[in-house]
Amino acid sequence: MHYDVIIIGAGIVGCACARECATAGLKVAIIEHHIPAAATTAAGMGHIVTMDDSPAQLALTAYSRGLWQQLAPQLPASAEYEACGTLWVAADDEEMAGVSAKQSVYTAAGIASSTLSPDVLASAEPALRRGLSGGFLVPDDAVVYPPASAQYFLQQAQASGTVLLQARVIRAANHSVQLADATILHTGKIIIATGADISLTPTLPIQKRKGHLLITDRYPGLIHHQIVELGYLKSAHKLTADSVAFNVQPRQTGQILIGSSRQYGNDDPGLDQRILAAMLERAISYIPALARVSGIRAWTGFRAATPDKLPLIGPTEDHSVFLAMGFEGLGITNATGAARLLADHLLLRPSAIPLTPYLPERIKQEAYAHA
Amino acid sequence: MTHAEVLIVGAGPAGIAAATAAARTSRSVLLLDDNHAPGGQIWRTDSLAPNPRDRHRDAALTSLQQSGAQLLFNTRVCDAPAPGILTTLSGEAITHIEYDKLILATGARERLLPFPGWTLPGVSGAGGLQALTKGGFPIAGKRVVVAGTGPLLIAVAAHLAAAHANIVCVAEQATLTQMAAFASAIASSPAKIWQGIKFRAQLRGAPYHTSTWPIAALGDTHLTSVRLTDGSRTWEEPCDYLACGFHLVPNTELASLLGCTFNGDFVAVDVLQRTSIGNIYCAGEPVAIGGLDAALIQGEIAGLAATDQLQQAQALHQRHATSLQRFVTRLEAAFRLRPELLTLAHPEDIVCRCEDVRFEQLVPYTSWTAAKLQTRCGMGPCQGRICGPATQSLFGWKPTSVRAPLSPVPVSAFIQFDLRTPTAPQEIP
Amino acid sequence: MPTPDAITVAVNGQPLQVARGTTAAAAFALASAPCRLSTTGDPRSGVCGMGICFECRAIVDGVRHVRTCQLPCYDGMKLETQQ
Ligand SMILES: Cc1cc2nc3c(=O)[nH]c(=O)nc-3n(C[C@H](O)[C@H](O)[C@H](O)COP(=O)(O)OP(=O)(O)OC[C@H]3O[C@@H](n4cnc5c(N)ncnc54)[C@H](O)[C@@H]3O)c2cc1C
Ligand SMILES: Cc1cc2nc3c(=O)[nH]c(=O)nc-3n(C[C@H](O)[C@H](O)[C@H](O)COP(=O)(O)OP(=O)(O)OC[C@H]3O[C@@H](n4cnc5c(N)ncnc54)[C@H](O)[C@@H]3O)c2cc1C
Ligand code: FES
Numbered sequence: 001m002h003y004d005v006i007i008i009g010a011g012i013v014g015c016a017c018a019r020e021c022a023t024a025g026l027k028v029a030i031i032e033h034h035i036p037a038a039a040t041t042a043a044g045m046g047h048i049v050t051m052d053d054s055p056a057q058l059a060l061t062a063y064s065r066g067l068w069q070q071l072a073p074q075l076p077a078s079a080e081y082e083a084c085g086t087l088w089v090a091a092d093d094e095e096m097a098g099v100s101a102k103q104s105v106y107t108a109a110g111i112a113s114s115t116l117s118p119d120v121l122a123s124a125e126p127a128l129r130r131g132l133s134g135g136f137l138v139p140d141d142a143v144v145y146p147p148a149s150a151q152y153f154l155q156q157a158q159a160s161g162t163v164l165l166q167a168r169v170i171r172a173a174n175h176s177v178q179l180a181d182a183t184i185l186h187t188g189k190i191i192i193a194t195g196a197d198i199s200l201t202p203t204l205p206i207q208k209r210k211g212h213l214l215i216t217d218r219y220p221g222l223i224h225h226q227i228v229e230l231g232y233l234k235s236a237h238k239l240t241a242d243s244v245a246f247n248v249q250p251r252q253t254g255q256i257l258i259g260s261s262r263q264y265g266n267d268d269p270g271l272d273q274r275i276l277a278a279m280l281e282r283a284i285s286y287i288p289a290l291a292r293v294s295g296i297r298a299w300t301g302f303r304a305a306t307p308d309k310l311p312l313i314g315p316t317e318d319h320s321v322f323l324a325m326g327f328e329g330l331g332i333t334n335a336t337g338a339a340r341l342l343a344d345h346l347l348l349r350p351s352a353i354p355l356t357p358y359l360p361e362r363i364k365q366e367a368y369a370h371a
Numbered sequence: 372m373t374h375a376e377v378l379i380v381g382a383g384p385a386g387i388a389a390a391t392a393a394a395r396t397s398r399s400v401l402l403l404d405d406n407h408a409p410g411g412q413i414w415r416t417d418s419l420a421p422n423p424r425d426r427h428r429d430a431a432l433t434s435l436q437q438s439g440a441q442l443l444f445n446t447r448v449c450d451a452p453a454p455g456i457l458t459t460l461s462g463e464a465i466t467h468i469e470y471d472k473l474i475l476a477t478g479a480r481e482r483l484l485p486f487p488g489w490t491l492p493g494v495s496g497a498g499g500l501q502a503l504t505k506g507g508f509p510i511a512g513k514r515v516v517v518a519g520t521g522p523l524l525i526a527v528a529a530h531l532a533a534a535h536a537n538i539v540c541v542a543e544q545a546t547l548t549q550m551a552a553f554a555s556a557i558a559s560s561p562a563k564i565w566q567g568i569k570f571r572a573q574l575r576g577a578p579y580h581t582s583t584w585p586i587a588a589l590g591d592t593h594l595t596s597v598r599l600t601d602g603s604r605t606w607e608e609p610c611d612y613l614a615c616g617f618h619l620v621p622n623t624e625l626a627s628l629l630g631c632t633f634n635g636d637f638v639a640v641d642v643l644q645r646t647s648i649g650n651i652y653c654a655g656e657p658v659a660i661g662g663l664d665a666a667l668i669q670g671e672i673a674g675l676a677a678t679d680q681l682q683q684a685q686a687l688h689q690r691h692a693t694s695l696q697r698f699v700t701r702l703e704a705a706f707r708l709r710p711e712l713l714t715l716a717h718p719e720d721i722v723c724r725c726e727d728v729r730f731e732q733l734v735p736y737t738s739w740t741a742a743k744l745q746t747r748c749g750m751g752p753c754q755g756r757i758c759g760p761a762t763q764s765l766f767g768w769k770p771t772s773v774r775a776p777l778s779p780v781p782v783s784a785f786i787q788f789d790l791r792t793p794t795a796p797q798e799i800p
Numbered sequence: 801m802p803t804p805d806a807i808t809v810a811v812n813g814q815p816l817q818v819a820r821g822t823t824a825a826a827a828f829a830l831a832s833a834p835c836r837l838s839t840t841g842d843p844r845s846g847v848c849g850m851g852i853c854f855e856c857r858a859i860v861d862g863v864r865h866v867r868t869c870q871l872p873c874y875d876g877m878k879l880e881t882q883q
Binding site: 500 | 819821822825830834848850851855857869
């Protein structure tokens with residue numbers, strides 16, 4: 001059996017790539033060793049968010065968010081797409097002082113936003129504690145349920161002929177993919193989309209960055225936007241220290257998803273009560289009513305972090321092998337954009353934004369695959 | 372932090388027997404339960420007041436009170452944060468309890484299977500309706516159908532009849548042959564106090580059907596009748612309540628969180644009720660569905676073994692092991708689910724009650740994890756305690772990992788799960 | 801005349817006298833009111849009676865998602881069907 005493209009990994013990124021390639025007419029196989037969308041994609045918050053920590057990140061998130069908006073009418077109800085917007089809150093005047101610069105950046109990128117006075121903030125989210133300095137609203141940001149979104153991408157791909165294989169890939173190089181049972185599959189191109197699992201690409205400088213989340217029972221109307229502290233960027237940027245930030249999300253179910261934490265050097269998927277406690281304390285400090293809300297389940301997930309916090313999208317030195325990895329905390333958002341850019345590249349189509357900032361070649365390394 | 376040399380979780384018969392046996396030594400023994408009084412499911416009451424109708428219970432509770440074991444109620448275990456420590460919740464307060472030895476006596480719950488109408492108010496577990504009645508609901512004069520399978524059905528029907536309910540009938544899915552074999556097993560085993568058949572006399576003439584099961588509960592906003600079948604004939608029984616459970620499934624979530632080894636669905640133990648973890652013991656239903664006698668004996672063995680009274684423990688085991696095992700096997704054989712029960716749910720019937728997930732939504736999936744992720748089945752507050760065993764029966768799925776909290780807790784309580792004095796992580800923005 | 805052992809609760813705003821020791825789930829049953837409406841709006845009441853199924857969740861004194869099957873009534877308790 002010969003494929004045009006074999007995609008390794010059926011997380012949201014692999015599934016989005018499969019959909020883009022298959023609907024463009026390519027013969028695609030996607031290989032997953034477990035259950036589709038059950039790894040990091042099942043652990044993430046599903047916030048579709050424009051982020052301005054670098055021009056390249058803003059370009060990709062804005063482009064990807066636009067693709068999500070186009071998709072929204074077709075998404076099944078289970079994808080729970082909700083354009084609730086992101087409300088960034090300023091705890092003090094120093095954080096508020098940064099908002100006008102942030103707004104200029106968003107405006108220049110063509111992204112709608114508005115600045116909220118403390119009073120407007122309080123009426124937009126009455127559950128927030130009093131005394132905050134104001135807010136910054138990005139109304140077109142959204143929330144999805146990632147596993148169902150990935151499943152939708154996969155089903156679309158399958159409807160266009162994509163074959164889903166359940167197997168573990170142990171080697172991917174030079175137009176061929178070897179499975180754990182020694183089967184070898186031949187293909188034109190290979191896309192590695194294995195998330196935080198870098199066993200196929202051990203020399204890549206991708207680090208696991210552990211995150212905790214807690215989901216509550218249903219409290220419809222308690223919050224209305226994804227609410228994030230403006231200090232979030234500071235904490236998300238630290239590459240060494242453990243950190244927590246206030247980041248809460250209203251689910252369509254009326255549940256509240258509480259985040260977020262970042263830890264390096266902890267590969268244990270178990271809960272770390274210390275970091276979880278700090279994360280929840282921080283959430284309660286912003287929304288005191290959360291203290292008495294019933295928490296149902298807490299879990300962890302691993303983000304795949306690159307040194308410059310930008311994903312790796314595009315060809316490697318082995319010209320048959322492409323990467324779609326290293327999305328850190330933005331892989332749900334950027335899955336649509338990354339998949340489109342990769343498909344454009346494979347099909348030699350012009351792309352809407354340049355691929356250059358995300359090319360793997362920027363990272364010095366010897367090999368991408370086991371030889 | 373509270374410390375107990377022997378900590379026992381669950382104050383049903385197994386936990387009571389364990390605490391009583393352990394407290395005979397001079398060790399500190401703490402018995403905790405999430406109810407407000409001891410007794411577990413079978414001896415559930417509002418108070419420690421004697422019950423002239425159940426001298427066995429009274430004797431057990433008196434020994435417990437005299438034993439010197441400390442009792443802690445309205446307290447739920449929600450985490451096992453480190454070896455030798457459990458985290459408990461009462462109200463909104465968290466306490467960490469340190470233990471040297473731990474005895475798990477967490478009992479069982481009813482297996483509930485989906486069928487048309489099973490979510491209507493008025494339909495509950497068999498034990499569920501009994502609990503509601505013990506909780507002050509006057510069942511007198513109400514028409515009740517008791518259905519499903521297991522010895523619990525007769526016990527519940529007898530209890531409700533004694534409270535002057537009008538028992539329309541008891542519908543047991545097992546065949547008469549199976550039941551007869553079970554009845555003779557009871558007569559010849561030491562399990563006389565596993566009440567079972569003995570209650571039949573107390574049913575006040577209510578019909579007792581074998582090979583009969585419910586296929587639909589009917590009504591608009593409350594149950595009005597139950598459709599029963601014996602496989603060839605189908606009929607309706609007008610009623611106010613349907614008490615319906617399909618035998619028991621063990622409560623093994625805590626054992627699973629602790630990392631104990633399992634033997635199928637049950638916690639694996641040795642002759643001294645020791646689990647795969649050296650200082651953790653397990654007794655009663657989590658080890659095997661064996662009824663009251665097994666719970667009492669295993670509880671006593673665990674209590675003795677955990678306090679180094681090894682000879683007595685071993686002697687007890689030798690005296691009873693064979694007959695208890697035989698009883699477990701007979702129970703299993705007698706109340707095995709008939710295949711028809713697994714086809715009762717129609718496509719539109721709800722399987723996951725917390726999240727209203729319908730049978731047809733689950734059909735495309737091949738595993739619990741995939742179905743859960745894509746349909747929300749098992750994602751609600753019960754975390755699959757009800758739909759997990761149901762989907763295990765219907766689809767053969769094995770529910771996956773248990774995580775803290777074992778049941779939902781207020782977010783403020785979750786913060787106190789952290790064992791260390793609340794020190795902030797290195798850097799908080 | 802209220803008996804000495806009786807206490808008064810409110811179920812969905814309606815006063816209801818119950819005997820001391822009555823559980824909140826039993827109070828709902830006495831008032832013929834469901835404990836909660838399910839996520840698709842169906843009326844539900846307690847099933848297991850032992851704190852496991854979460855079908856008996858209701859609003860108790862303004863707090864959502866309280867299990868009522870193991871919760872004894874107290875005088876002045878406000879019970880509401882949870883939507
Ligand atoms: C706590 C947390 C919160 C987050 N919040 C957000 C958010 O709000 N917004 C956002 O945009 N992003 C968020 N993210 C990030 C986002 O979840 C991830 O970036 C995204 O899910 C990555 O998807 P993926 O497909 O690359 O990886 P995965 O979902 O991990 O998929 C990789 C797949 O590859 C398979 N695989 C691996 N190796 C092999 C092999 N050798 N053979 C076969 N199959 C293999 C795996 O089984 C897996 O299914 C968050 C992440 C975390 C941890
Ligand atoms: C937006 C959102 C909302 C959620 N809401 C709820 C909710 O309301 N209630 C709730 O209970 N949960 C909710 N969840 C959480 C979800 O059900 C899981 O609990 C979570 O994804 C991971 O939980 P866990 O680590 O406890 O894993 P589990 O759910 O226990 O199991 C994870 C499964 O994935 C498998 N697995 C592990 N590693 C891999 C891998 N690399 N590749 C493939 N499979 C793997 C495991 O074998 C296991 O079967 C939500 C998740 C999201 C993203
Ligand atoms: S009736 Fe099941 S939890 Fe209360």
